[in-house]
Amino acid sequence: MAIKTIFLDRDGVVNKEINYLYKIDDFEFIEGIFDACLYFQNLGYEIIIVTNQSGIARGYYNESDYKIITNWMLAQFRDRGITILDTFHCPHGPKSTCECRKPKPGMFIEAKKKHNTDMKHSWMIGDKEVDIKAANAAGIKNTILVRSGHVIDESNSTAKFFLDSIQQSKQVITN
């Protein structure tokens, strides 16, 4: 059976946006993130994180640094009864021709293949228009832009909903 999924961008959605974050000490969860994820789980969603990590291509940190902070983050979720099904990251830079850097849909397509994701009943929650574009290109029409990360231009966005943060997602994700 295909699984419905909540796709989350990481920086600005799960944790407070800090440029090129890789230190656990600098990682601060957004208020309400755990409650929101428990709510999604109770509705029967899987949760997958898809994140651009160009800091790796830029040499600010490496794959191993990324893995350490990711494992720590997953443990924080796990301690609160939340399972993050998978995480995907693009390590490439803006000039790369890779298929994974959002707004390209590569990470979503990979997730769909690996987990048999039902894109029609899935959601993307991001803090940048590239999150919305990537999701749309992968067949996800249910999209939310949150104001908890980068400054967003709501009048030039194709997102379906705008919310202050993931904490309010219960208002629009109801089944």
Ligand SMILES: [Zn+2]
């Ligand atoms: Zn990439």
